[in-house]
Amino acid sequence: MHRYAALLRGIAPSNPNMTNDKLRGVFEGLGLEDVGSVLASGNIVFSSPATDVPVLERRVQRALAEELGIPGGTIIRAHTELRALLDSDPFPGLTHGRGTYLTATFLKDGATAPVRLPEQPDPLTRVVGYNPAARVFLAVIDNSDPGRTPDFMSWLDRTYGKDITTRTWLTVQRIVKKLEG
Template sequence: MARYAALLRGVNVGTARLAMADLRRLVADLGHEDVKTYLQSGNVVFTSPPTKAATLAEGIERRLADELGLRVPVLVRDGGELAAIVDASPYAARQDDPTRVLVAFLSAAPGAARRKELTVPAGEHLEYAITGREIHLHFPDGGYGRTKFTNAYLEKKLGVVATTRNWKSVLALRDLTGG
């Protein structure tokens, strides 16, 4: 058995409203065990036999659409991947405020040409590092709330789905998956 975290894009921050009790039930109904949610923003952790992340994500996406009419992208990482993401952060040790260090989770690693096109919007001060299917973000002068370097911006520039979590959430998800 393996521990996974499913990250839903845009839940409870826009028009896609989802009770975490419903999310836990849906994931459990798919046959996953020890299902727990973290916060109210579409983070669910569960145990399942080793399975491809894309297969797990598609199952959750389909169930959300079929039962609740919600069409939201889902990205899945296992405990080992989350531990590696935490270990790879180039910014965590440099910043005490977890709202200034974030990780954007991507549906796929962006190609080299798309990576070259990614730039910080004019007038913004932030650092980023792309590592596989994640982008480590550092906002030394403030948090994520006022940036144009959003999920939508990343999706447009990189051609992949993105969902972002602050450092506190990334650490919690790593811990909840045993990574």
């Protein structure tokens, strides 16, 4: 059995079809095991003998759309990928806080990796890098003005569309802890 985390895009916990119990129910209905949730924002951990992640992503997404009407993207990462990402310590000496967000933006399997990172003229974002093994952009976002969307986040949306989802570094740490617990 392999441990995985599904990072679901566009989950609104206030939507009655997007509650953790309903999300877990879809995963359990697919025969996935050890299903759990992390926070209330579409982070589901589970076990499966499957090793073809793109096929697993499509299977989960199809079930979410059919059973709960959730059209958003499903991105799945193996526990080993997330553990290696944490162990790489991409944010040395930095802490996630109210005004400064440490973020990880995951690309769907099969998405084209960047040839080069975008220029960084945006004073709200410092791009730390791109981790090809986990297929994730890492950035530090100045969130002191929540009314402004950093140019980097807009670039990600324009470049990758719905084939991405962003989590705070704290959430990634919580997901790995749940996978290991």
